[in-house]
Amino acid sequence: MMTFELNRRQVILAGAAMLLAQPSLAQQVHTVEMLNKDPDDKKRRMIFRPLVQVLEAGDTVRFASVDKGHNTESLKGMLPEGAEKWKSKLSKDFDLTLTVPGFYGYKCTPHTAMGMTGLLIVKGEGMMNNYEAVRGVKHKSRMQKVWDQIWAQVEADGLLNT
Numbered sequence: 001m002m003t004f005e006l007n008r009r010q011v012i013l014a015g016a017a018m019l020l021a022q023p024s025l026a027q028q029v030h031t032v033e034m035l036n037k038d039p040d041d042k043k044r045r046m047i048f049r050p051l052v053q054v055l056e057a058g059d060t061v062r063f064a065s066v067d068k069g070h071n072t073e074s075l076k077g078m079l080p081e082g083a084e085k086w087k088s089k090l091s092k093d094f095d096l097t098l099t100v101p102g103f104y105g106y107k108c109t110p111h112t113a114m115g116m117t118g119l120l121i122v123k124g125e126g127m128m129n130n131y132e133a134v135r136g137v138k139h140k141s142r143m144q145k146v147w148d149q150i151w152a153q154v155e156a157d158g159l160l161n162t
């Protein structure tokens with residue numbers, strides 16, 4: 001009898017622990033498409049869409065291999081301190097969970113010269129710590145044009161407000 005009660009109690013405690021662990025289910029998955037052409041502007045080729053994706057710490061970004069031949073690779077000097085670099089396989093979906101707030105610049109390895117690049121912003125405490133450093137990174141021709149667009153969008157959308 002006593003043993004039964006204890007077991008029952010343990011089951012209830014285990015259930016409560018599962019409920020407490022549930023906030024992980026609230027973590028969102030945000031998609032960034034890897035595309036040969038922008039459906040909204042056919043002149044724009046080899047793009048990540050959206051160009052700027054905002055996440056909360058602990059969220060996942062899914063790079064979706066909608067068109068083949070692309071990947072995602074973090075850019076040197078464009079990650080928050082303590083964040084890990086990444087490089088995905090060509091033509092494969094890639095899930096990336098980010099826990100360190102800040103600015104993350106990335107590119108598509110084979111299309112760097114064509115300016116295939118993008119920005120992830122992870123909201124949270126310390127988000128602005130690497131903003132100046134990332135903003136100060138200089139790129140080559142096509143890449144720089146896209147980064148000019150990225151920063152213009154960041155400012156227009158008020159994404160610097162934590």
Ligand SMILES: [Cu+2]
Nearest residue numbers: 070108111116
């Ligand atoms: Cu590409």
